[in-house]
Amino acid sequence: MEQLQIWEKNLETKKQIRKENLRRRELLSKEEWERRSELLMAFLLEQPIYQESQTIYCYVSYHGEVDTWRFIMYSLKKGKRIAVPKVRGNEMKFYYIQDVRELKEGYRGIFEPPETNVEATEENALLLMPVVAFDRKKHRLGYGGGFYDRYLEKHPNHFKIGIGFSFQERKHIPVEKHDINLDKIWTDEGEIL
Secondary structure (H helix, E strand, O other), X not given: OHHHHHHHHHHHHHHHHHHHHHHXXXXXXXXXXXXXXHHHHHHHHHOHHXXXXXXXXXXXXXXXXXXXXXXXXXXXXXXXXXXXXXXXXXXXEEEEEOXXXXXXXXXXXXXXXXXXXXXXXXXXXXXXXXXXXXXXXXXXXXXXXXXXXXXXXXXXXXXEEEEOOHHHEOOOOOOXXXXXXXXXXXXXXXXXX
């Protein structure tokens, strides 16, 4: 019974944090969103892990997330293999793309690759994940669907970097046993240590 109460309290706390942080993100002006996204992506491009990675699994930004569209286009031009996620039911898989024009609106309005593209099968790629909130213990709060947690349970060897704005940091994110920590968190103000 006590375990159930803790789980319910964590669920309610996660909902509240999610609601507050999504609201903060919505309040950004287009100019501020672009400025912060550019700062973060410039930081990312300078990092040795990015420069050395041949294959990158990257989310396709939507609804005020840190912009990844230009990052994906730039990385493709640099000859990197880029794979982006596609949701099917409760599962998420990554598929390679050659061009962002292949992407079409899919799950909840998020742009996704066609299933006719080649499925990405690397087990140790650089994986860039969106965050709704995070803390300094590298806990990540997403949208609540559990897609990344389920994916990473099956593919645990990717190097996981959470991408978010600095104001999305919280003192504490409640975690459940199925929640998977990030390896790094990068923001418009640099790496969260």
